[in-house]
């Protein structure tokens with residue numbers, strides 16, 4: 001059976017339950033041999049990052065170390081791949097996938113994971129059509145963003161129309177196929193987390209008051225260990 005490596009790229013400023021759920025869903029669908037979490041170094045389409053690189057990586061380590069207790073399948077090794085931080089240049093996924101293809105060989109199935117918001121603007125990514133020669137894509141639904149062809153830029157809809165495939169087919173193909181997961185429905189964004197931390201009451205107090213009873217608050221958006229870290233490091237206060 002061919003080897004499959006799933007890759008989840010993101011700014012992770014900070015990592016939240018939506019990221020872990022997205023990774024967990026595709027880990028269950030694809031049964032990859034490895035899952036690489038790829039924090040962007042300089043996400044050129046974003047206005048800027050608030051937390052530093054070391055803090056974002058530390059929060060990812062905490063979030064994914066705890067993930068198995070939250071429905072994440074056992075037996076899928078998760079690593080944090082810091083190459084885009086080390087690159088110290090605007091982050092272009094095409095560069096990263098070229099490197100990963102060279103490392104993993106021609107027959108490995110590489111599956112780059114993303115939410116529907118990113119598929120909706122895939123045609124704005126650097127050299128975006130080349131991405132399909134380098135990897136498959138796993139795209140998950142996200143509240144507020146449609147996945148159907150009518151909601152996508154025509155060029156993206158046209159590009160992916162003939163590429164849609166089952167998880168099994170994607171797992172068996174090195175590149176060029178797209179697997180859609182329509183069932184994810186986690187209405188969380190890092191923007192929302194940052195805003196809640198900036199404006200809300202002490203998140204530690206919220207958590208102590210009972211997780212799950214106040215789903216709009218930070219304790220319901222990120223892992224407790226991530227929240228502790230944010231608190232200890234005094235992140236996202238301004």
Ligand SMILES: Nc1ncnc2c1ncn2[C@@H]1O[C@H](COP(=O)(O)OP(=O)(O)OP(=O)(O)O)[C@@H](O)[C@H]1O
Pocket residue numbers: 009010011012013018019022113114115116117118140141142143184186187188189190191192
């Ligand atoms: N709630 C979610 N459901 C599905 N996919 C998500 C969700 N949150 C993030 N993603 C996906 O995870 C990847 C990394 O996202 P990112 O780190 O930019 O988080 P974000 O919540 O979108 O951040 P921000 O609010 O700062 O824009 C992207 O492909 C994005 O589509």
Ligand SMILES: O=C(O)c1ccc[n+]([C@@H]2O[C@H](COP(=O)([O-])O)[C@@H](O)[C@H]2O)c1
Pocket residue numbers: 008009010011012038040043045046091092093094118124125126
């Ligand atoms: O390559 C590009 O031009 C490109 C443009 C926008 C986003 N991406 C990648 O998409 C992933 C999610 O991005 P973001 O902005 O939602 O954190 C992350 O790995 C980014 O590097 C890549």
